[in-house]
Amino acid sequence: MSKNTIWLFKMAWKDAKASKVRLLLFMASIILGIAAVVSIQLFSTNLKDNIKLQSKALMGADYNINSRQEPTERAQAIIDSLQPEAREINFVSMIAFPKNGGTKLAKVRGLEGDFPFYGTIDTQPTSAATTYQELGGALVDATLMLQFDVKAGDSIKVGNVTLPVLGTLKAIPGSTAISTSVAPPIIIPYRFLEKTELLQFGSRKEYQFFYTTSENFDLEQFEKVIDPQLKAEKADLDTHTSTSQRLGQRYDNVGKFLNLAAFVALLLGCIGIASSVHIYIKEKLKSIAVLKCMGASRLQSFLIFLIQIAGIGVIGGLVGALIGVGVQELFPYLLKDFLPFSVEISISAQPILIGVFLGLFMSVLFALLPLLRTWYVSPLEVLRVNEKESPEPLKVRIFVIAAVLLFLFMFSYWLLRDIGYALGFMLATLIAFAALAGVALLCIKGLKKYFPQRWGFTARQSLLNLFRPNNQTVVLVVAIGLGTCLISTLYFTKDILLAKTEVGQSSESANIIILDVQSDQQDAIEERITTKGLPIVNSIPIVTMRIHKIKGRLANDLRQDSTKQMRNWVLNHEFRSTYRDTMTSSEELLEGEWTSHAKTKDPILVSISDNLAEDGISIGDAITFNVQGVLMETKVGSIRKVDWRQLQPNFNIVFPAGALEQAPQFRVISTNAKDASTSAALQRDLVAEFPNVSIIDLRQVYTIIEDILDKVSWVINFMAFFSIVTGIIVLIGSVRTSKYQRIKESVLLRTLGAKNAQILKITALEYLFLGLLGSLVGIILALLSSLCLALLLFNEPFTPSLIPFLVFLPGITLLVLGIGLSNIQTVLRSSPLEVLRREG
Template identity: 25%
Template sequence: MKFARRDLRGSLKGFRIFLACLVLGVAAIAGVGTLSSSITEGLRANGQVILGGDIDIRLTHRAVDDEEHGWIRDQGRTSEVQTLRAMVRDLASDRRTLSELKAVDNAYPLFGSLTMKTDSGAENPEARLEKKDGRYGALIEQGLSDRLEIPLGGQIRIGELDFEVRGIIQSEPDKASQGMALGPRTIISSVALRETGLIQPGSLIRYHYRIALNSGRTVADFYEEASAAFPDAGWRIRDASNGAPGIKRFVERVALFLTLVGLTALVVGGVGVGNAVRAYLEGKISTIATLKCLGASSSFIFRVHYLQVLILAIGGSLIGLILGVGGSVFAAQFLASTLPVPPEINITIGPLLLATAYGLLTATLFTIWPLARARETPAAALFRDIVSAHKRPRPFYLATLGLCFAVLVALAILTSRETWFAFVFVISIVCIFAILILVGHGVQFAARCVPRSSIPSLRLAIANLHRPGAATNSVILSMGLGLTLFVTVALIEGNLTRQVQEQLPEKAPAFFFIDIQSNQLDDFVATAEAVSDVSEVNHVPNMRGRITQVAGVPSEQVTVAPEAKWALRGDRGITYAATPPEGAMIVAGSWWPEDYAGPPLVSMDREIAEGMGLVLGDTLTVNVMGREIEAEIANFREIDWTTMAINFVLVFDTHSLQGAPHSHLATARADGEGENQLFTAITNKFANISVIRMKEALQTVSRILEQLSSAVSAISSITLVTGVLVLAGAFAAGHRKRVYDAVILKVLGATRKDIFITFLLEYALLGLITSVIAAATGWFAAYMVITDILEAKWINLPFTIIATILISVLVTLLFGLLGSWRALGEKVAPVLRSD
């Protein structure tokens, strides 16, 4: 420790890149862990406000019956809310748009507060929504006011009833629990909803019953008694501990991805750590050799320098922790306005310990090799370090390397909630890392084998790729991994965006129509087909159901593949049909006869069925409007979701569901002016039918993809920044050799220009090789994701590949020449005397 401390008092110049790489990786992991736990804590602490109560009971299509209603009211204070989609029309301009409609009672909200901008008077919802002067009141979001240019006091029509706009919603306490919105919010009273004519048999309405439990009652008690009292009610029950499960899942997955990217940056930085240690040891070669000659043991040399690295790693990790926590606090303040509730700053020890462990393990992993080689190399060989071959570390150190690597991988996988995703990510990074190491050795081997060029500068540049101490492996590793991730993300983002912007609109219908009543269907079809430039009016029965059992096992106990989990979350759209849906591809089993009237049968999407481990003949139990229907799987279908046509995961035989109350879903294609004519004709004639314009929906998806890809690209850039730091460190580590090479070449008659051209060619070759390998690896990874995982059509994006190659070559040239500039100006005599 005394020798290590004395050495560190000299200078930390050789460890600047070491510290930068370590600080960046640890800060990213610590910041992400702290921020995600703060957001999760904010969601948990405000669970009652987000959910709207201690308990939320949800039913689709139907309200509770009198017995159920009485039991619910006995549990505590209650509030009843209905949500659905409806068209809102401005009576002044006749403009209309789709809105997310919420009907509330006088007790709403049980927790939190609904704030609004009003002209004057009372702010409570009850007073604003009640009937005055023959009209009920409505509260609308700013987005709806802007879209239809409706001012306060404006008149709107919903269904068959007119409303007066009496407030602009500024804060809706339970908005986060309502799921994805296809339009801006409108709030009316439950009494007014009953007069709009929107409540029809089979209408897609969700009934929510929020409960503030009586004193002394617990959530566990409620679940137990509800299950005993109404086992077949078909209720979907959530409690305040998970008020916004979608947001919570999103935060957890983003946190996982960010943590893994931070770990990747740390591993890439580990290459810089190894370079820094190697460069530091090269500056200490004479000192180490002298100490060995004076009797210092090899283990003493190893302990001294490992202690130095450990002290610096601890210091770098502490700096990273401070920056990470500070960054998470700043990010929490920035995100407060975009989240349903502000994050509760929660600095827990877990994420900080994990980040520190990652930092120390990475430093150890990449330090042991150069230290162990220096330990095993005799003093005489150290004096001839540039040309001498180093000994391989002894088995103990190799075993330690393996142990560090195993612990690092285990931490990344076992501390993750999404174990499979973490496993695939880590394995992918390890494979890319291994490929880049093999490529580095392959480039050096190829450089040795290529014929000697007649051009001196090119011959020297190629020789520099495989000479002792060459930076080839370090450059390919550091830049290659960052560039590979960057290319992969860029190509996936580019493909998805092009799919949405260019291909889907050509195939997609112009509109989706929902809540078409059975007695309206014929009139609706006739009205739509009467509009010029309208074609392919398709319609199917539509209702909602929830999968409760898979092959006889309760759905919450079934082990399901990640890609199929969404099918078990909440209610799913279901339909029935006598004949196979248009364009359906039956890949297993057979369709039932048109006049089938036996036990329930169901057709299922093949991918979802495989994810649930189902085979033909297994059963699936679905709760439809409180009725449990157990159906045998008759066939599997291949569904092409990219057509944007009407597709359902579950299609039942006609006999099983035809008698259930339901509405219909329809699509229609329209060209040119036919779109506006169709929209006007349907919304004028059918007040209850909601119209979703596909162009607007696709634009929303495109915007989300662009925002998501920008965020992911920015996150992946952390790895690229670390790679650039490591690249700078790699060239800095070879500075001593560059100086020596330049001096020898000058002695042999080379001019400064000749040396400059040699270095220029070497760095250009390194950048070109690295970028080509990264581009090829990234292209392959993106191609597999798009074609195999997302099952979409691949679109080549040559500009992304070319831009990557050019950027890589330019960055490598820049850092290489900056690192070598001083070497070009060194005087010959002082260098020769010092060596």
């Protein structure tokens, strides 16, 4: 290493020691941004690796074939030709515990064969997983056994079959904590299914056939050949690779929001870097001019501060990466109820290297524009008193700004994996930056033009500080405003996300839903409900059907048409439709006219949901339905917007009254139980007399959903809080760095005879104006950006929270004011000469 290089590092170190307070705040911006990005990226990588490694164990087989109805003759021929090694029929039904009379909605899985082939059925005792088939017993969900105080040796009643409980079921491939909490699994031998007498008309059942393959078997090619044949027969093929891809996409949605929040934290750090270095270098310009007078070259003076900033970036990136490695351990705990497996966290050197690189790159890049001023400082700056500094060439400025924009785009694309989102986010950031800078410049221009000459000395002096030479109005307003904008946007977005999944309850709405009620059971069940003093909230008929022909084309022909715009699910789906003369509270008429009663001579006018209309179905289109073997000609008479979030039966297709009364059907009956004991008594009586019906107690569902939402809210609030902390530290750094220029001005005022109270008022009014202007404009920009997110991305109505206006606006203003007043405490406590000596 040459002497010149050693001298540069020594000078950088000496100057850094003298400015360590300012540089520590600068480093804090880097640390928090890097910590957020590294922690989330490392967890996302671990999650994807776990899904890939455990994809077979998640499914329990290499592939399976499943059907929502009994396989057709052609589908069964394909299934048999592939020689399934295990099979299953599963359905949701009420099960009873004779020991204490308890009842519960459960998912009954009738298994035959050695499923699972990968992974295990986790039971207590462990032997129950292998002996339940031979001994003819049941495996019951662990939570269910605790809830009803059931132990191995007790019995369980499934329909008309009573089986001994052989063990506790802790886990089985394909189940998640959320799905099992709504309908806990019960496993019984396949041979008992027919005896339960629960597989009746209208029952929701699924047929599954499981297979294994050799290691060299090409599953992707096999899926391309077999899956279209099965889809034509209303069946599906799932492979362990496609299942893991779907899981990855599902958890990518969780990761996208976390990545967005992490990017906000990183962007706040970048703002902190740019604003801190801008003010820091301004203070160093005379020192640089002195260095040049003493013989230092442009390159040497530039490299001294570049080494300083780069060193801080590397240290900040390393510390941030280490913190991120520690923080990401928290995410598996937060998201455990969303994952069907335990995430094994592995630590590698890659995230630490990424953190160090990011710290170095973003610190140098965002500090480059103010750093370039060191290159163009003239030695005459020592003697000259200018209002304007020597500006860097326009080409250089454009190049640096283009590099910053490219970094923002590339990094946001890396995080969000979507060019549209990346461009939109970058454009929104630019608009916010331009708006804040424009507002600050307009205020300066307005103050100059309409300066209040008759105001008192302190008020006039505070306003003069906003447009005096080397003022920091634009820098601080942009830093304060962007920080407030990003923080408030996260807060507004959090409200949109949580409001999107809110579940409402009322004393008049149904909280018990009885499914699979056969036509000959309707009167008896309704009588049992009313004799207990409970209301019949709804009694909804359900008729199953499929689309046979649409717009004159057969559904089978459309399935094979690769140019069609209609999704396959519309052609393959078994629709559960209803008939009625009015719309419900969860529906809104978008197009056409609602038809209440069918007319005998005219075509039947049906109403479809808006999601079906997205597939090119419109008013007046002819649709022929296959209603259990009978073809029914209809036309689309209206299109409804359906709120699928409401916990009540909603339908894609609704027929008018008088159209389907004679069709084979079953019913969904709902009622409202005021308390848990009334609900339990009703369920116990109904299941004892009508074992085929399924009962959903929405009280339990509400509790489960609220628990999930609490966890989602915790994650969202955690990331919002993380960004808020980052933003506050950035604001502290930006405003605190201005201290070193304010000191000399305050000393000059004291030398000219100003009192401490006057200096305090001048400073307070200046920072109050900066804080109020920056935070107000920031919140208004956040309001506009959140409105765009709500309408364009979430497709939800936006009701802004008052928290940013009531908390962030005064809070950030007072924070800026407090930091500004703390900046001049040295001046107020010491004599002018002492302060000048210390700062010099």
